Amino acid sequence: xxxxxxxxxxxxxxxxxxxxxxxxxxxxxxxxxxxxxxxxxxxxxxxxxxxxxxxxxxxxxxxxxxxxxxxxxxxxxxxxxxxxxxxxxxxxxxxxxxxxxxxxxxxxxxxxxxxxxxxxxxxxxxxxxxxxxxxxxxxxxxxxxxxxxxxxxxxxxxxxxxxxxxxxxxxxxxxxxxxxxxxxxxxxx
Amino acid sequence: xxxxxxxxxxxxxxxxxxxxxxxxxxxxxxxxxxxxxxxxxxxxxxxxxxxxxxxxxxxxxxxxxxxxxxxxxxxxxxxxxxxxxxxxxxxxxxxxxxxxxxxxxxxxxxxxxxxxxxxxxxxxxxxxxxxxxxxxxxxxxxxxxxxxxxxxxxxxxxxxxxxxxxxxxxxxxxxxxxxxxxxxxxxxx
DNA sequence: AGAGTCATGTAAGCTGTTACATGATTCG
DNA sequence: CGAATCATGTAACAGCTTACATGACTCT
Numbered sequence: 014x015x016x017x018x019x020x021x022x023x024x025x026x027x028x029x030x031x032x033x034x035x036x037x038x039x040x041x042x043x044x045x046x047x048x049x050x051x052x053x054x055x056x057x058x059x060x061x062x063x064x065x066x067x068x069x070x071x072x073x074x075x076x077x078x079x080x081x082x083x084x085x086x087x088x089x090x091x092x093x094x095x096x097x098x099x100x101x102x103x104x105x106x107x108x109x110x111x112x113x114x115x116x117x118x119x120x121x122x123x124x125x126x127x128x129x130x131x132x133x134x135x136x137x138x139x140x141x142x143x144x145x146x147x148x149x150x151x152x153x154x155x156x157x158x159x160x161x162x163x164x165x166x167x168x169x170x171x172x173x174x175x176x177x178x179x180x181x182x183x184x185x186x187x188x189x190x191x192x193x194x195x196x197x198x199x200x201x202x
Numbered sequence: 203x204x205x206x207x208x209x210x211x212x213x214x215x216x217x218x219x220x221x222x223x224x225x226x227x228x229x230x231x232x233x234x235x236x237x238x239x240x241x242x243x244x245x246x247x248x249x250x251x252x253x254x255x256x257x258x259x260x261x262x263x264x265x266x267x268x269x270x271x272x273x274x275x276x277x278x279x280x281x282x283x284x285x286x287x288x289x290x291x292x293x294x295x296x297x298x299x300x301x302x303x304x305x306x307x308x309x310x311x312x313x314x315x316x317x318x319x320x321x322x323x324x325x326x327x328x329x330x331x332x333x334x335x336x337x338x339x340x341x342x343x344x345x346x347x348x349x350x351x352x353x354x355x356x357x358x359x360x361x362x363x364x365x366x367x368x369x370x371x372x373x374x375x376x377x378x379x380x381x382x383x384x385x386x387x388x389x390x391x
Numbered sequence: 392a393g394a395g396t397c398a399t400g401t402a403a404g405c406t407g408t409t410a411c412a413t414g415a416t417t418c419g
Numbered sequence: 420c421g422a423a424t425c426a427t428g429t430a431a432c433a434g435c436t437t438a439c440a441t442g443a444c445t446c447t
Binding site: 204205206237238240241264265266 | 434435436437438442443444445
């Protein structure tokens with residue numbers, strides 16, 4: 014289970030509705046996660062049924078009413094258990110890798126194009142994460158913040174996200190160059 | 203669909219049974235993918251039904267008979283289509299990130315332990331991939347191989363796997379250090 | 392004799408994605 | 420006035436994981 018724990022983990026930092034995190038889930042909560050609202054509503058409903066989170070109705074005049082959720086004691090306990098349990102190593106699972114794998118056989122042109130698109134998407138995310146990190150650490154420099162900051166969880170996971178995007182960008186650009194240069198020397202197909 | 207294309211991609215390099223790749227799927231085919239044999243059998247059966255791959259029975263004396271699969275023309279065509287279609291960006295989805303996110307609230311000890319375990323697992327994989335890369339490029343150096351080599355698909359995906367594992371290791375070690383050093387200054391809980 | 396490997400599958404279940412649906416309010 | 424945003428859900432489906440099952444051969 015993944016969202017099952019990712020959602021309460023988010024909620025530790027405060028109350029959220031189902032809608033809020035859905036918008037920012039890519040970046041703020043989990044610079045690493047992504048989930049459409051539907052999934053969050055479903056998960057929150059399930060978690061509430063099990064008593065791991067609790068919601069309270071907030072009436073809004075101009076906007077539709079919403080429900081803000083927080084983690085219950087029982088939810089905290091389960092999160093703590095989850096934290097202690099071992100989990101399996103992660104791995105990349107990316108269609109683009111499959112495409113690169115077969116590019117020299119089935120045609121490089123569309124793959125090169127996608128590699129370059131990915132690289133600029135990664136670049137954009139790198140900048141976004143850079144800003145977010147600066148914002149999170151405020152005036153302090155990184156070392157300082159990590160030593161004395163109160164809540165560093167988000168910062169640490171952002172760092173992973175940043176490194177991932179940088180690695181992704183670098184690889185995309187490298188591979189695009191390699192494939193491009195081969196086009197002059199290797200016949201396609 | 204992911205395995206749906208990853209499997210034929212593998213099969214482009216030669217014939218395989220369901221069993222063979224299952225063992226090496228972590229490393230050889232897709233230094234990035236991982237799938238248990240059950241899934242491969244299921245996928246191969248499905249792909250065969252749709253005519254994208256074809257199998258031939260190989261009788262073995264000492265071992266149980268097996269079926270070797272290869273990609274059909276129709277399978278190649280679909281792969282090529284897949285290669286041209288755009289796919290969504292990838293992201294990390296790792297329980298460990300969730301744990302790090304909440305570590306400063308719910309207890310750092312078990313998380314530090316897991317970070318260090320992960321780091322050494324990543325280290326092991328880095329060495330494995332290094333060996334594989336050396337083996338794939340033979341006598342040539344990397345630049346040379348990437349320019350003139352016949353089939354570089356696996357090499358390129360391995361490079362991504364390698365960079366990913368290095369990033370993973372570095373992050374794990376860094377975060378473990380950060381959390382460890384905070385333990386002397388921050389009370390837990 | 393028992394453990395491990397080669398070889399193949401079925402069946403159930405968990406997670407996550409996508410499409411569909413609703414309805415008020417705000418912004419240009 | 421139309422598009423976007425806030426806000427919440429249902430239903431169907433696709434994909435992956437896990438448990439279970441079988442059976443022969445090889446190595447210690």
